[in-house]
Amino acid sequence: MNILTAFKALRVDIVFDQYFVPSIKDYERTRRNEQKTIDFKINGPSQTRPTDFMKELKNIKFKESFVQFLIEYWATDEMATFIGNTLIKLNYDSCYSYIVKNNSVEMTIDEDMTCNNHEEADTKIIHHVCKLDICTKTNVLLKTSDTDVLIIMLGNMDHLQSDDLNIFMEYGTGNSKRYINVTKLHMELGPSLCTSLPGFHALTGCDYNPSFFQKGKIRPYKILIKNKSYQKALTDLGVAHITGSRDEILPILEAFVCEIYGYINLSNINAARFQKFCTTYKADTEDEPFKKALKNCDPSTLPPCKAELQQHLLRTQYITSIWRNAYLRFPSSLTPNRNGWALNEDTLDFHWFDGDCIPQSVFDAVVHDNNKQNDIGNVIADDAEDDKADTDESEEDSDSSDEGASTDEE
Numbered sequence: 378m379n380i381l382t383a384f385k386a387l388r389v390d391i392v393f394d395q396y397f398v399p400s401i402k403d404y405e406r407t408r409r410n411e412q413k414t415i416d417f418k419i420n421g422p423s424q425t426r427p428t429d430f431m432k433e434l435k436n437i438k439f440k441e442s443f444v445q446f447l448i449e450y451w452a453t454d455e456m457a458t459f460i461g462n463t464l465i466k467l468n469y470d471s472c473y474s475y476i477v478k479n480n481s482v483e484m485t486i487d488e489d490m491t492c493n494n495h496e497e498a499d500t501k502i503i504h505h506v507c508k509l510d511i512c513t514k515t516n517v518l519l520k521t522s523d524t525d526v527l528i529i530m531l532g533n534m535d536h537l538q539s540d541d542l543n544i545f546m547e548y549g550t551g552n553s554k555r556y557i558n559v560t561k562l563h564m565e566l567g568p569s570l571c572t573s574l575p576g577f578h579a580l581t582g583c584d585y586n587p588s589f590f591q592k593g594k595i596r597p598y599k600i601l602i603k604n605k606s607y608q609k610a611l612t613d614l615g616v617a618h619i620t621g622s623r624d625e626i627l628p629i630l631e632a633f634v635c636e637i638y639g640y641i642n643l644s645n646i647n648a649a650r651f652q653k654f655c656t657t658y659k660a661d662t663e664d665e666p667f668k669k670a671l672k673n674c675d676p677s678t679l680p681p682c683k684a685e686l687q688q689h690l691l692r693t694q695y696i697t698s699i700w701r702n703a704y705l706r707f708p709s710s711l712t713p714n715r716n717g718w719a720l721n722e723d724t725l726d727f728h729w730f731d732g733d734c735i736p737q738s739v740f741d742a743v744v745h746d747n748n749k750q751n752d753i754g755n756v757i758a759d760d761a762e763d764d765k766a767d768t769d770e771s772e773e774d775s776d777s778s779d780e781g782a783s784t785d786e787e
Contacts, residue, residue, distance in 0.1 A: 386518075388464040392501040393444050395470060396437055399725040400496060401695075401713050405584045409435065419446040422455075444469050451475050452484040466490060468501050492706045499525045500703035503533050507704035511539045519546040519559070525583065527557065529700045532575035534563045536704035569608050570601070575700035576611030577601055579693045580630065586692045586717075587727070589637060590677045597637050607633045614694050615701025618711050627690050631683075638680045650680045684730035692717030692727075
């Protein structure tokens with residue numbers, strides 16, 4: 378209600394997530410401890426509100442019931458005084474439009490704005506903005522606390538149907554609240570960089586894709602703004618499933634990851650990984666055995682291997698295809714399965730890599746070394762038993778000698 382009464386806007390669009398099963402957000406929802414099994418039903422507006430409303434929002438079924446209640450209740454005439462002269466569009470499984478005529482609320486379904494193939498509210502918001510066809514200068518305010526919306530909006534500014542939109546974003550709450558002029562920011566950054574941002578965000582880590590350990594986004598971003606080739610590759614990745622250009626794009630992104638790890642002249646991630654390993658573990662002399670005492674050494678600082686990076690880039694492509702095409706009703710024809718995720722019962726889990734964990738030759742060397750150590754241990758144990766037996770025999774011989782000595786004396 379605060380949204381409707383606080384702003385004198387001619388139109389207010391309210392967008393909600395949908396919950397698909399399985400979903401690429403399964404891991405993130407598990408991390409957030411969102412519940413799926415606790416049933417909740419809202420019978421009407423007089424029902425007592427939950428004491429801890431934020432806790433209930435972790436219950437997916439509560440959120441679904443809450444949205445369904447809004448869809449039905451806003452169509453009643455009781456809402457006429459709140460809606461007033463404002464056009465309300467509520468997007469969930471369909472896009473519901475509410476308008477007051479003759480003191481009565483009229484609800485219709487806007488098929489053109491319906492985008493039930495979108496799971497995230499983030500992309501639905503951009504879909505709504507891109508669909509605005511206005512011939513006069515109009516201000517659009519995006520109210521959200523999610524930075525993903527800013528990234529996706531900048532990546533879709535080239536898909537706006539109207540050039541007369543001034544887009545702003547309200548970010549933060551309380552004293553930290555500020556407004557970002559998205560239109561001006563797009564002009565300052567330029568179209569090439571902006572269209573690459575969805576792919577960049579997906580590559581360097583988001584809710585659906587892991588980040589590179591301790592690399593963050595600042596250093597990769599500084600590399601990106603200086604390299605038009607990386608920008609173009611990340612932009613084209615969003616339509617690579619249509620153009621068939623994935624095989625040409627992925628090697629460029631592999632070189633980008635190498636540069637993120639500090640290897641400017643390398644384009645093969647395995648070579649960068651090996652070089653990083655040698656730098657960390659190299660011997661001081663040729664005769665030094667392969668045994669190095671290191672403190673505070675973390676193997677996760679190594680670049681990913683090629684097999685793992687391949688799956689990471691496939692996930693990046695899938696996410697980018699959705700974000701860069703958020704203006705479409707059906708943003709992507711790709712499926713998560715075989716694009717960086719694997720279906721495990723009714724849940725999508727990360728598919729980390731194909732093939733063996735380590736090369737067979739290394740595995741054989743490790744097993745051989747372990748067997749050798751076991752053999753050495755057995756030899757040591759046998760020697761210890763032999764030593765003990767020799768000691769026992771010596772003691773017996775000593776006793777016999779003592780007895781003999783006594784007899785002679787007698």
